[in-house]
Amino acid sequence: MNRGQQEYYKRDYAQAKLEGKPFFPYAVYKDLLIATLAIAAVIGMSIWHRVEIGEPVNPASTDFVPRPEWYFFFLFELLKIFEGQNALMPVIMATFIVPNILMVLLIATPFIDRGPERRIEKRPFALFTGIAVIAFLGYMTHLGAGSHGGVGTDGLPLTGLDEKGQAGAELFVANQCTACHNVAGVGAPGPGPDLTNLGSQGQTPEHWAEFIKAPPGGVMPAFTTFTPQQYDEIGTFLAGLGTQYK
Numbered sequence: 001m002n003r004g005q006q007e008y009y010k011r012d013y014a015q016a017k018l019e020g021k022p023f024f025p026y027a028v029y030k031d032l033l034i035a036t037l038a039i040a041a042v043i044g045m046s047i048w049h050r051v052e053i054g055e056p057v058n059p060a061s062t063d064f065v066p067r068p069e070w071y072f073f074f075l076f077e078l079l080k081i082f083e084g085q086n087a088l089m090p091v092i093m094a095t096f097i098v099p100n101i102l103m104v105l106l107i108a109t110p111f112i113d114r115g116p117e118r119r120i121e122k123r124p125f126a127l128f129t130g131i132a133v134i135a136f137l138g139y140m141t142h143l144g145a146g147s148h149g150g151v152g153t154d155g156l157p158l159t160g161l162d163e164k165g166q167a168g169a170e171l172f173v174a175n176q177c178t179a180c181h182n183v184a185g186v187g188a189p190g191p192g193p194d195l196t197n198l199g200s201q202g203q204t205p206e207h208w209a210e211f212i213k214a215p216p217g218g219v220m221p222a223f224t225t226f227t228p229q230q231y232d233e234i235g236t237f238l239a240g241l242g243t244q245y246k
């Protein structure tokens with residue numbers, strides 16, 4: 001701010017102060033009114049618009065795919081942008097590096113933008129940045145709302161998935177079968193065999209359902225807690241790998 005602008009600002013401020021109203025009681029009254037309305041709205045909603053409590057938590061559930069609240073969808077979506085071979089990378093980037101860069105920029109804003117102008121139309125850069133950030137967050141929230149499952153649930157690069165196959169694929173990822181098996185380039189290289197072309201063995205879904213209930217080798221754990229429908233889904237998925245789903 002140069003001297004002229006400073007003088008102008010001081011005069012402007014003195015003038016505004018002369019015309020203005022004192023903090024007490026005017027501003028206090030306004031705050032009180034809005035606070036009362038806000039609290040009344042919360043009380044009203046808790047009386048007339050109750051939220052259901054829902055099912056008790058089931059710790060044995062294996063197909064639960066955690067989803068964040070809607071206001072975290074943009075972070076959730078950010079995880080996917082950095083998704084790669086390495087499981088830790090998206091977490092570090094999306095929950096630490098990117099948010100911290102943004103926080104530092106926010107804190108540094110008054111030091112970077114030192115222009116005296118306060119009218120928004122005279123601050124095109126600030127206006128553009130503000131709109132861009134809000135638009136980006138809105139877009140990411142929209143994407144996050146539309147995507148199903150957790151990170152990587154739809155990460156198996158398979159085509160031809162029908163409804164059962166998709167459900168099986170989700171069970172496959174949610175139960176961490178990918179910790180030991182590779183399917184179409186996703187998952188660990190071992191100790192379990194690559195399942196990309198499992199379907200070419202020509203086995204039935206029932207065969208694979210029985211297999212995962214009691215794997216013969218002793219390395220793979222037995223998966224005994226699925227429902228009959230889930231055994232059918234994951235069996236169908238396994239039996240179709242490489243033939244129907246590839």
Ligand code: HEC
Pocket residue numbers: 172175176177178179180181191192193195198208211212215216217218219220221223234238
């Ligand atoms: C701890 C590692 C591990 C996990 C987790 C695991 N497996 Fe396995 N899987 C193996 C190993 C090792 C074998 C080889 C046979 C054996 O040891 O029983 C195998 C074999 C298989 C086979 C037979 C492959 C063939 O070519 O005959 C299928 C199908 C299979 N696993 C499916 C699954 C599914 C589905 C899941 C998740 C619900 C899963 N596995 C989780 C280690 C694992």
